Amino acid sequence: MIPTRPVLPGVAADWELHDRLPQTLSPDVIRAINPPSRAIHEHRRYSWNGWDFELPPGVFQPGATSRLVHSRLLDGTLPVAGLRYAAMGSGLGVEAVVAGVRGAAAVYALDVHPESVRTTVRHFERIVGPAGPPLHPVVADVWEGFPDGVQVDVVTFNPPAIELPLSDDPDIARNLCVGREIAARFFAQLVGRDLLASGGVVYLIVSNTAPLREIVAIALDAGFGAEVVHVEDWPGDDVQTYLFALRRAGTCPVSDR
Amino acid sequence: MHRHYAEAIADPDLIQIEPGLVCLRFEIMKVRSALGAVRHLLDAGLVRRGDTLVDSSSGIYAHALALACHRHGMRCHIVGSTTVDRTLRVQLEILGATLEQVRPSADLKLDQNLRVQRVGELLLAHPDYHWMRQYHDGVHYVGYRSVADTVGQELPSGPLTVVGGVGTGASTGALATYLRQAGRDVELVGIQPFGSVTFGAEHTSDPDMIIAGIGSSIEFRNVRRDLYDRLHWMAFTYARAGAVALLRTSGVFAGLSAGAAYLVARHERHRAPDRTVVFLSPDTGHRYVDAAFEGHERVPAVDGLAPESVESVHDLVLPWSTTDVVPGSRGADARDARSQRAGTRS
Numbered sequence: 001m002i003p004t005r006p007v008l009p010g011v012a013a014d015w016e017l018h019d020r021l022p023q024t025l026s027p028d029v030i031r032a033i034n035p036p037s038r039a040i041h042e043h044r045r046y047s048w049n050g051w052d053f054e055l056p057p058g059v060f061q062p063g064a065t066s067r068l069v070h071s072r073l074l075d076g077t078l079p080v081a082g083l084r085y086a087a088m089g090s091g092l093g094v095e096a097v098v099a100g101v102r103g104a105a106a107v108y109a110l111d112v113h114p115e116s117v118r119t120t121v122r123h124f125e126r127i128v129g130p131a132g133p134p135l136h137p138v139v140a141d142v143w144e145g146f147p148d149g150v151q152v153d154v155v156t157f158n159p160p161a162i163e164l165p166l167s168d169d170p171d172i173a174r175n176l177c178v179g180r181e182i183a184a185r186f187f188a189q190l191v192g193r194d195l196l197a198s199g200g201v202v203y204l205i206v207s208n209t210a211p212l213r214e215i216v217a218i219a220l221d222a223g224f225g226a227e228v229v230h231v232e233d234w235p236g237d238d239v240q241t242y243l244f245a246l247r248r249a250g251t252c253p254v255s256d257r
Numbered sequence: 258m259h260r261h262y263a264e265a266i267a268d269p270d271l272i273q274i275e276p277g278l279v280c281l282r283f284e285i286m287k288v289r290s291a292l293g294a295v296r297h298l299l300d301a302g303l304v305r306r307g308d309t310l311v312d313s314s315s316g317i318y319a320h321a322l323a324l325a326c327h328r329h330g331m332r333c334h335i336v337g338s339t340t341v342d343r344t345l346r347v348q349l350e351i352l353g354a355t356l357e358q359v360r361p362s363a364d365l366k367l368d369q370n371l372r373v374q375r376v377g378e379l380l381l382a383h384p385d386y387h388w389m390r391q392y393h394d395g396v397h398y399v400g401y402r403s404v405a406d407t408v409g410q411e412l413p414s415g416p417l418t419v420v421g422g423v424g425t426g427a428s429t430g431a432l433a434t435y436l437r438q439a440g441r442d443v444e445l446v447g448i449q450p451f452g453s454v455t456f457g458a459e460h461t462s463d464p465d466m467i468i469a470g471i472g473s474s475i476e477f478r479n480v481r482r483d484l485y486d487r488l489h490w491m492a493f494t495y496a497r498a499g500a501v502a503l504l505r506t507s508g509v510f511a512g513l514s515a516g517a518a519y520l521v522a523r524h525e526r527h528r529a530p531d532r533t534v535v536f537l538s539p540d541t542g543h544r545y546v547d548a549a550f551e552g553h554e555r556v557p558a559v560d561g562l563a564p565e566s567v568e569s570v571h572d573l574v575l576p577w578s579t580t581d582v583v584p585g586s587r588g589a590d591a592r593d594a595r596s597q598r599a600g601t602r603s
């Protein structure tokens with residue numbers, strides 16, 4: 001496969017962006033990048049930005065991809081102050097914590113894994129505390145179980161989008177390899193139930209270890225426009241990781257209102 | 258001898274309806290799936306005996322899960338709507354399953370979400386609860402492995418066509434998957450009611466009644482679209498004709514899903530006479546006496562009924578349509594995307 005050059009922010013949007021995105025890497029390469037590990041079944045610790053997090057078994061330990069989102073929430077590249085924010089697939093809760101610290105108006109933490117939601121609550125209570133915005137913990141299957149009639153302005157999602165059975169382990173599968181269908185259900189429900197406020201934005205992070213183009217196509221078909229906020233071109237391999245901003249076509253950004 | 262009632266009713270019977278046309282007849286099909294799922298969760302150490310299995314359901318799955326929990330020493334908690342019928346409610350109570358009824362609203366989709374929301378609250382508060390997610394968790398496939406084995410062994414070798422209502426996707430999907438893994442040449446033919454979102458027919462509707470259990474108003478992860486070779490959409494009137502005809506010709510008293518599957522199976526058999534066609538009959542006819550069997554004299558004869566062949570879901574017509582271009586499967590997606598975008602660029 002001929003490596004494609006990363007598509008930098010501002011160069012292309014929507015279908016033109018889609019067409020320039022790299023193809024999904026070959027299964028062998030994807031497997032080599034994600035070697036099976038049993039660590040998920042252990043109790044682990046994680047530190048970032050001077051904060052310490054406890055990870056019970058089954059809860060995803062943030063990697064470099066996660067940190068691309070975390071640091072951009074923290075530095076304000078992805079604005080949340082005064083906005084209603086949802087962390088989809090909240091895991092151990094770093095995004096929720098950062099959004100709390102950055103003054104979101106409300107924070108919704110959703111995960112299909114109850115222990116991840118409980119873990120997020122613990123970290124939020126300890127680090128953000130009662131002075132922060134209200135945290136609404138929700139065990140949900142993407143948006144299934146999220147209250148009807150509530151809208152959010154900003155959503156982040158680092159989906160388990162790899163489409164290979166990397167492992168029979170259900171915890172690994174849930175954290176990494178659900179595939180494009182999770183994006184399909186995510187966007188179908190977001191649009192079908194009108195959960196994203198007018199002018200709202202979804203920040204989605206996906207690499208070419210997953211069906212990157214297909215997932216962007218799903219968002220475009222669901223009526224979103226797509227642009228690149230950041231692309232990471234990791235040294236030593238052909239992985240490219242894209243942080244996209246996806247907005248409902250025909251709505252203007254919250255900050256322009 | 259069976260060790261439990263659930264096991265006695267879980268396994269289907271293969272009944273030859275005519276040469277090359279076989280009915281896979283279940284008493285309550287989802288019992289097979291629920292038993293397999295609970296067994297698998299225990300064996301894999303994902304739940305422990307005595308834990309509580311929870312899901313939202315107002316129908317057959319609630320019953321099936323309660324039976325599987327009874328068999329395996331698990332607790333069972335069901336979040337249903339207040340429309341749960343009396344027959345189910347008393348059985349759940351006596352089986353020891355707890356039923357929580359969420360008030361229904363006018364909108365079926367909102368109802369389902371309200372129930373899932375309640376399940377989510379329970380999961381957050383109770384670490385010993387496990388969410389079954391019958392629509393999305395692939396664990397609901399494993400119970401059908403033994404059914405696939407039986408079908409593989411009992412039906413003469415050679416190509417098979419499997420026909421069934423799609424519903425959650427587990428039964429048809431699992432049968433095709435396991436039979437193909439065993440090396441069988443299997444064509445999988447799914448049936449949908451008009452109005453179901455699963456294969457993109459939400460723009461259509463059936464004026465009479467929706468055939469319960471075979472369609473959906475939300476996307477189900479357990480429907481793996483790539484597994485299907487062909488789809489049929491059928492209206493209530495024809496499914497009813499199928500159910501009456503099935504009873505008349507064979508004595509099998511089964512529900513509307515089986516009625517629809519019988520019609521489709523006849524059509525498929527005619528289309529490819531060298532393939533053995535096996536169709537699913539997921540439940541008995543008792544629940545459908547008033548809606549379907551009463552008034553059988555006025556039901557059309559099935560011999561004259563045939564589907565309209567269409568190229569896309571946009572061309573679907575009542576009462577019966579079929580297509581080889583399975584919407585949402587990868588091949589079809591690529592085709593759609595190419596044609597749509599070729600249009601926007603010209």
Ligand SMILES: C[S@@+](CC[C@H](N)C(=O)[O-])C[C@H]1O[C@@H](n2cnc3c(N)ncnc32)[C@H](O)[C@@H]1O
Pocket residue numbers: 060061062063065066088089090091092093095110111112113116140141142143158159160174175176178182
């Ligand atoms: C790759 S991890 C990301 C975790 C965290 N956001 C981060 O970036 O470190 C994916 C998360 O999605 C959750 N998840 C998987 N399937 C889900 C679903 N159907 N609905 C909601 N969350 C899901 C997993 O439990 C996991 O916490």
